[in-house]
Amino acid sequence: MPKNAAGNDPLAPVTLAVGPEELLVDRVVGAVIAAARAADPDTDVRDVPPGGLQPGSLDELTSPSLFAERKVIVVRAAQDCGSDVVKELKAYVASPAEGTVLVLAHAGGAKGKALLDAARKAGAREVACAKLTKPAERLAFVKAEFRTAGRSATEDACRALLDSVGSDLRELASACSQLAADTEGTIDEAVVATYYTGRAESTGFQVADLAVAGRTAEALGQLRWALAVGEKPTGIVYALASGVRAIGRVATADRGMRPADLARELGMPPWKIDRVRQQMRGWTGDGVARALSALAEADAAVKGAGGDPAYALERAVVAVAGQARGRR
Template structure:
């Protein structure tokens, strides 16, 4: 059985195929959510094909003393060792009661035997292939706006795709933000107001450079974003998200990003990126950063006479907070 990434049902075996990271993360999250609808206390365990041994996998799925239900998520099965691949294929023939196995394979010939074994074993197959064509991205954005409870039209959707580009995460974030900022009606005027000009410049571009301590790059991105019409409130929101994300990731010690994803409620890619940025931040610096973005939020929503100046000052202050100044 093959289904789309947004219609994941509960199954003892779920195979997530493809390499569109956003859709893969969503498919896994929905499979876990389906299990938790059956039992809110279900345990989640994570592993990766590259770092998991056959014995460790056996431990992950082994029946517990009190038969507590669990979800076992294995990512990157294409990188599994020969022994692990054999163990996975054997498990498919005799799955453990009360265990839901969710396995991700990006596609290709490497360890394709695992895919074949799950498919023959009756696994629910969720396809998450790259979205590369313009009409596919347009369909995706239209669905994202509807998912967020908004209304739109073909002209507005096309304008948003042209403004943002091909990054699905950016498109999803922009669609969600537009629905929130417009009260639900996303038309071409709203898209042009918030997103126009160079597609690759966004609030997240400014935030990433700021949180990484690249003051020159952050200010350049900020001025370009403002120059092409990106709304100050969107840039402020992105800066606040950057500070919050780094703060939350910094507070969790140890563990791989896939295991942390469930605890923090964010995708592994975002955790990995935040970990890289967090190396230059101290707890005191992050506390100061939270105060800076809180003040900025008020400034861009009417308190400041010049929101653009408030943004530039906030960027400078955040980089200085990172440097302990």
């Protein structure tokens, strides 16, 4: 495969997804799989987790099938592969198997650079998946999300969404998708405020603050008032999910980082990090996972899968509060 022959073809024999932004990596992988299945619905997809590729297993994964179906092999965290596996990957990218698409997800940087260099020299298709660290980059991302959804959003609306949601691309993408699905007409600042800021009397974020602190009765009371004054159920679910995710992100962050550096890394103002640290006492990793699972069910319910959005929200609040301070 001569250098640069792959162009932007998602069915190129080898695709490099280079960078640490997981959402963008997942989208590259998703686009490759979608293109492969469009060409062959029986495409065999093997998504190898970090550390899952062992010496000799690449030959097995890429060997021709008796049924001659197309294959997609995804190797996560390729920069962490051992030397024997890297040697096999370097040999493979130089002469990829016909009918097989290999996706190498690589964080970039110096670690594992020899594999990147070998794939690039062989002409692999490369897609950048870098972190969007500049405000202008994140603003462009939000605008692109709305364009992709076929919706028009004002500049002020996009900025307001960034102010309300923060810098996490998954949360931004989810917010854009929610607004695109649940609203009509041009998305302006008022629409964003309705979903992600709420009314002064009682907002979804106030409900979330009480729930993640384990204050069940108060959270339920605030929830009922929020619904009474017109807060959108979808906005409340989003606020609850944001609160739980914030706990997970702060809990797993490097505790040795300076407060200012940590704030930049997580895309949160320092005051919010301090508040989350107070809220996270007693939470566990399993508790975060269980709370997010309950919120996923609530999100589906308030979007039509359930008959009573208010009841679904009450159950979600109880579930979140029940995980706080180590309670089950």
